[in-house]
Amino acid sequence: MSFDLHFILFLLLRMAIAAAFVVTASIITERSGPVIGALIATLPVSAGPSYVFLAIDHDAAFIAQGALASLPVNAATIFMCLTYVVLSQRHNLVVSCGSAIAVWIVLASIIRQFDWSLTAGLAANLIAFGLCIPLLAGYRHAKMPLVTRRWYDIPMRAALVAILVAIVVSTSGWVGPRISGIIALYPVVFSSIMLILHPRIGGPPTAAVLANSAWGLLGFGMAVAVLHLGAANFGSAIGLSLGLATCIVWNLTLWWNGRRKRMAATTS
Template sequence: MVASAAVVVAASLVVERSGPVIGALVATLPISAGPAFAFLALDHSPEFLARSTLASLAVNAGTAPFILLYASLAQRFGLLVSLGAALLVWSGLAAALSVLAPGIGTAAALNALSYGGAYLLSHPYRRAARPVRAPARWWDLPARAATVMGLAATVVLAGRWLGPQAAGIAALLPVVLTSLVLVLHPRIGGPATAAVLANSIPGMVGFTTALAILHLTVVPLGSAAALLLALAICIGWNAGLLAMTLRSARRTRAGRSSSAR
């Protein structure tokens, strides 16, 4: 629990100081789901983890509508309405998808449709904010740490008491994105916070891919090797997105310099 909290708090500090694009890439690393799956691997067999990750993959399709709805509502409404509505929709979709319990092919297709549509529809919100520069308040870090520690405990207990499907759903709670909204929305406003979440959609594609690979490889490779492979996919994907972002920024600056001359 303490290790998970330390990772998430450190990542959230980077998000607040690096702007919406780079901050979103940090936020979409598996900084809450990763430790949750590691705890499940310590307690259970690879077969249990495979069933959990399949449930997680299905529920993961609901995170794109969560991001899109919050980004849209945050342009006009306050924190309670914007985040409350987004969490309500996520909860409804998670419940429906857990009942349907789709197989790996259907779950992958649902994620492709969900994130592809959300990426297209979120375009107006991705460039609508200034970089994040927010002063800290004394209770921010303890609140974030407590939230993540609570998630870690919930996932472990769900795995022991309720089985792999419940553990997989608990591991995919949007804790990091929700905590960022709770911290940033009151301090920098809805549109700026929406830009962070809207820019997280490309990074979530890498996380989704890693989740599918983890499900497919955990039994043949073993839990440790499969988890490391999934982590490498997440880091490599986001590193590629970062390189593309920096290259695009350099081209933009070069074009402006040429125009000025």
């Protein structure tokens, strides 16, 4: 088997594995409602496979450096969510989603110009989430109409993530860890939520899903920081495992806290 054919087959396998993650997460999200769906959407459904495959091809130093670039990009994602949530209350999909993605691209382009330390990346997240979470709070509750899945919904999400993985894996060798870390954190799941739900149920209910994701996205930023520290000190495998564990524990804590509040409100 030639080297090129081996590379293509291995790349297709990686894309298929990433797509399988998305399909599974999508099915769970659709059956769980907007709050649980938002928590699942902030798990590393797209970034996780990208980083796993990067770890196969590169050493721990590459992963640790990539995570440093990914950390401030997480702050750009919450501004993307805020942009969509506000605009979608009155505007159509093209305006609200297009503007949100444009905001992310502009912020990611600015982030790319700097060498980020862990402290600076954490500070960027704290400032961004400190500003955005209160602004998103008023949009978290909206009446959710019944959503009927269309045949192309899950394949489209799976294809978006598979394409992202293909781009990250095939370009990482020459763009380096910084650009790889930025591309790996492109918010594929949030983009697909906008594209799929907005035309079907409208802007405000779709915005409610993204608004509910703010706290989960904050935990995802913490997981990226843990990934950096873990990869830098203990290797890629431990770093990736610790990052995933951070996401899961954080989101389970959010779920338990929300459930406790609902039970307290019911009994009072």
